[in-house]
Amino acid sequence: MMLISCQNLTKNFGDKKALNEVSFTLEAGTPIALVGPNGAGKTTLFSILCGYILPSKGKVNILGQQPGSRELQGRVAALPQDALLDPNFSIITQLSFFAQLQGMTAKAAKIETKRVLELVDMTEAANLKPISLSHGMSKRVAIAQALIGQPEVVLLDEPTAGLDPANAKKIREIVQNQSINSTFIISSHNLDELEKLCDTVLYLESGQLQQSVSMQSEQSTEYITLTLQQADFEQLQSTIGAIDSVINVKPISHDQLLIEHNKSLPYYIERALLDLFEQNQWQYKSILKGRTLEDTLFSN
Ligand SMILES: Nc1ncnc2c1ncn2[C@@H]1O[C@H](COP(=O)(O)OP(=O)(O)OP(=O)(O)O)[C@@H](O)[C@H]1O
Structure with missing residues (x-):
């Protein structure tokens, strides 16, 4: 199934071309890596795919729809690089609230929250406030939030940046396990990690798509x-x-x-x-x- 299609996607910030005529298509399935040096345009591409910002030029669709459209609500989820939880409310309250924003009843939202917290092995943290979580635990909760409603596409921007090896491994396991239900698109600087998880790699540099490679060998x-x-x-x-x-x-x-x-x-x-x-x-x-x-x- 066609997941994402971009044609001549360009994003200008003033004189700066954060994305420059980027074109690619992606199919649903195993996780996809988005790689590139600092300032390559990865976050800009993520932000367009999430519908947070509009492209200056070009066409983009995700699951056949415009990014950010109502039809994609609950079908596309994102974990931004600097995702933050509200320090004043417990994890279960916040995640249930997000689930209700997707249209679930209060009861269904609570059940769904418990399900996603279990997926990331954070059941015990349900009643805690974000302040008592370590960085690794906060990331897992943020991933749980992205998994609410079993979205078809999950965009993860630097999901393991700054994590210790044990927590980074845990996150890789979550992605691997959940890849049966969702296609993950992961931006990271950690090539070792991406090669363990992903079959398709998009390589951006200075706003341009330099390479799109498949790690699966079908060549002679x-x-x-x-x-x-x-x-x-x-x-x-x-x-x-x-x-x-x-x-x-x-x-x-x-x-x-x-x-x-x-x-x-x-x-x-x-x-x-x-x-x-x-x-x-x-x-x-x-x-x-x-x-x-x-x-x-x-x-x-
Ligand atoms: N809101 C903005 N206003 C002005 N320039 C911006 C804005 N957002 C991004 N840029 C510029 O666009 C370019 C691409 O930035 P982007 O954050 O997408 O790169 P990135 O690949 O995610 O980098 P990193 O790996 O460091 O997170 C950079 O030169 C950045 O300075």
Whole structure:
């Protein structure tokens, strides 16, 4: 199903082009990453998709509707980067209020609030006020709020920024679990995190869409990322290059090689690598199918 379509989307703030002729289409399904350096236009794109601001030029629709239209109420949710809860009211009061704004009765809203708090493992916090929550807990509550009414699209702007690893992991798990019901669009600077979650990546730079890549390999060539423990790096690189069906081998860090190869029999390359390591008494840390998001985006 078509989720979002943008055509020549442009947003000017005075002389500044925050978005410049951006065009793409996205399908519903696994989470989608929005990546780019500071000031690339990610928040501006999110704000347009949420209907908070209007584009200066171009067309955009989400689930076939104009962003912010009544038809999208309850179908599109967003977690802004700096989402804040009111310090004066308990979590359950605030989330129930949001649920009622979506048209639920007071009773249904309370049930829905309990459901979403359970999804983010925050049931015990229902009666607390925001001041008693840690940063990680506040983020989880904000995500719970975005999940009210089981929206079809959930936009998360920097959902794990500033969180400790345990809380960031928890949020990744929530996204993974809820991806059955909703398509998440996640803006983040953390490429490692995005490659764990997302299949499609939009890369924005200076307001322009530089790349739209799929992490799922459907091409005729495939990749293996080999991380070494101890080996003769140069000899290894040239020996791998001589293996049947290997197209290219290149170092991507001091202890990593990226191997591009033609599709071959299952585990053919892996077996050849293991033989090589055994024959030469070398050691490896990992043999991973695929390549990192960082390498996919910045390899050329
Ligand atoms: N309301 C505004 N008024 C003027 N300029 C703005 C406004 N909002 C954004 N900009 C400018 O537009 C550009 C894109 O900003 P945006 O916040 O969308 O980038 P971003 O990719 O989200 O950055 P970050 O990763 O730092 O959050 C920046 O140069 C920013 O200064």
